[in-house]
Amino acid sequence: MYSASDLRKGLRVEIDGVPYLITDFNFVKPGKGASIYNCKMKNLITGSTLTRSYRSNDKLDEPQLEERAVRYSYKDGDNYVFVDKNFEQVSVSPDVLGDARFFLVEDMEVEILIHNGRPIGVELPTFIEKEIKETEPGFRGNTATNVTKSAKIEGGYELQVPLFINQGDIIKIDTRTGGYADRVRTAKG
Amino acid sequence: MHHSPDEKTRLVGLKSILELRAKLLSATRNFFRERNYLEVSTPALVRTPALELHIDAFSTDGHFLRTSPELHMKRLLCAGYERIFQIGKCFRAGERGNLHNPEFTMLEWYQANADYMDILAETKDLLRHLAKTCLGKLTLERNGKSLDLGTEWQLFSVPKLFAKHAGWNPAVAFDERRFEDDLVNCIEPSLPTDRPVVLLDYPAQVAALARLKADDGRLAERWELYLAGIELANAFSELTDAAEQLKRFEECARKRRDMDKAVYELDLEFLAALEKGLPPAAGVALGLDRLVMLFAGVDSLDDVLPFR
Numbered sequence: 110m111y112s113a114s115d116l117r118k119g120l121r122v123e124i125d126g127v128p129y130l131i132t133d134f135n136f137v138k139p140g141k142g143a144s145i146y147n148c149k150m151k152n153l154i155t156g157s158t159l160t161r162s163y164r165s166n167d168k169l170d171e172p173q174l175e176e177r178a179v180r181y182s183y184k185d186g187d188n189y190v191f192v193d194k195n196f197e198q199v200s201v202s203p204d205v206l207g208d209a210r211f212f213l214v215e216d217m218e219v220e221i222l223i224h225n226g227r228p229i230g231v232e233l234p235t236f237i238e239k240e241i242k243e244t245e246p247g248f249r250g251n252t253a254t255n256v257t258k259s260a261k262i263e264g265g266y267e268l269q270v271p272l273f274i275n276q277g278d279i280i281k282i283d284t285r286t287g288g289y290a291d292r293v294r295t296a297k298g
Numbered sequence: 299m300h301h302s303p304d305e306k307t308r309l310v311g312l313k314s315i316l317e318l319r320a321k322l323l324s325a326t327r328n329f330f331r332e333r334n335y336l337e338v339s340t341p342a343l344v345r346t347p348a349l350e351l352h353i354d355a356f357s358t359d360g361h362f363l364r365t366s367p368e369l370h371m372k373r374l375l376c377a378g379y380e381r382i383f384q385i386g387k388c389f390r391a392g393e394r395g396n397l398h399n400p401e402f403t404m405l406e407w408y409q410a411n412a413d414y415m416d417i418l419a420e421t422k423d424l425l426r427h428l429a430k431t432c433l434g435k436l437t438l439e440r441n442g443k444s445l446d447l448g449t450e451w452q453l454f455s456v457p458k459l460f461a462k463h464a465g466w467n468p469a470v471a472f473d474e475r476r477f478e479d480d481l482v483n484c485i486e487p488s489l490p491t492d493r494p495v496v497l498l499d500y501p502a503q504v505a506a507l508a509r510l511k512a513d514d515g516r517l518a519e520r521w522e523l524y525l526a527g528i529e530l531a532n533a534f535s536e537l538t539d540a541a542e543q544l545k546r547f548e549e550c551a552r553k554r555r556d557m558d559k560a561v562y563e564l565d566l567e568f569l570a571a572l573e574k575g576l577p578p579a580a581g582v583a584l585g586l587d588r589l590v591m592l593f594a595g596v597d598s599l600d601d602v603l604p605f606r
Contacts, residue, residue, distance in 0.1 A: 114392045135395060135396065136393070136394060136395025136396075136398055137395065137397075137482055138352070138393060138395075138398060139478055139481045139482055139486075139529070140522050140529050140532050141350065141351075141352065141504045141505070141506075141532070142352055142474075142477075142478040142481070142504065143351075143352045143474075143475075143478055144352065144392060144393065145478065145479075145482060164475075165392070165557075166557065166558070
């Protein structure tokens with residue numbers, strides 16, 4: 110149980126059974142008045158935001174959250190199976206993973222956020238490497254990065270890449286944005 | 299032990315702020331000395347802190363750290379010291395934010411035979427003196443906006459402000475939670491920021507140590523000074539009636555008990571001094587760390603307190 114005075118940016122709390130992360134916090138206290146704790150929070154399951162203000166007597170629940178370091182192992186039907194260091198398996202559904210499911214590579218180390226025993230999100234490495242499976246042929250020599258075309262990686266995830274990227278090239282993707290970051294090597298290189 | 303490189307860089311970067319603070323302290327002392335005020339030091343470690351509804355003290359070894367020097371300074375007033383000021387650390391538990399630190403520096407002064415409007419005039423003189431001495435001008439610059447201490451200060455009566463911006467009169471049917479919410483969400487954002495703003499005549503319920511207005515007992519002779527939307531100073535015509543003060547302390551103690559807050563013992567020495575006679579007096583409490591912040595044009599106490 111948290112008191113309002115425990116609230117601060119970065120703290121995770123639970124409201125009506127849903128875990129939230131406090132993303133913005135500010136303390137105000139009008140002269141001679143009560144303390145007011147203003148919080149902006151992110152729903153850790155849906156990603157939506159919420160603004161709430163609390164008073165000294167308010168109490169908030171502490172969520173049962175666990176961050177578990179795991180490696181991606183394999184796809185089992187629709188679900189994705191991860192294994193921790195004790196070889197215990199955690200199965201995560203595609204809707205929890207979102208676009209992250211396209212960025213998984215076998216043996217990749219990720220952190221799974223588990224709430225009351227249920228996986229609710231994963232944290233990937235910031236950059237991952239993927240092969241381009243499908244795109245229009247590139248224009249050799251056009252090294253501009255501000256003109257883009259669409260391309261697909263394994264699994265059908267589509268993103269915008271510079272014109273010089275070819276099918277078979279290995280690119281770096283920023284998992285925070287899901288966007289193209291860099292070319293790692295060319296198809297024939 | 300030696301400073302880490304980061305700490306050294308940080309502290310060196312604060313040099314102009316620390317110099318400004320030193321200048322402000324010295325100019326403040328000069329201002330009051332020239333007006334025949336006596337600088338006093340009252341205990342920071344006290345047997346019992348003043349009873350206020352929303353101010354919580356740190357307790358230590360059977361004593362408390364003072365939340366304000368008010369009661370001791372009033373005992374000096376009762377003993378005949380007519381003009382006194384103090385610059386000292388005060389401590390309030392659970393207050394931490396951009397504008398709050400659990401340990402902060404208070405400038406507090408009292409003048410006998412004066413009321414809250416007299417001491418408002420003196421506050422104007424003080425701030426103008428400090429700006430001229432420490433900044434060489436009467437304007438404060440902050441976030442690309444400037445605030446003129448030299449222009450006419452804007453006075454707003456609290457009931458009128460609430461009627462205009464919140465649609466109700468807190469003097470008629472006081473509702474504490476609504477009062478605070480509206481103050482923070484409707485009133486404060488509406489205040490002009492190009493000049494000093496003074497809110498005056500607060501509902502009696504939010505002025506436990508202030509005298510009530512002679513012509514309207516629902517209101518207390520209290521004002522709050524805002525600079526750039528930031529609350530800087532609070533002042534009262536002091537309550538001098540011992541019986542009324544006792545009644546208000548007891549009421550406050552009852553409310554704190556209901557809120558599950560620590561209930562501090564009554565300060566009987568203060569009440570005894572009041573019984574013997576406090577001259578009519580007015581006092582101001584001004585947050586010095588916030589003043590440094592405003593004079594330096596920065597947004598948070600983080601930018602002016604070297605260790606936080």
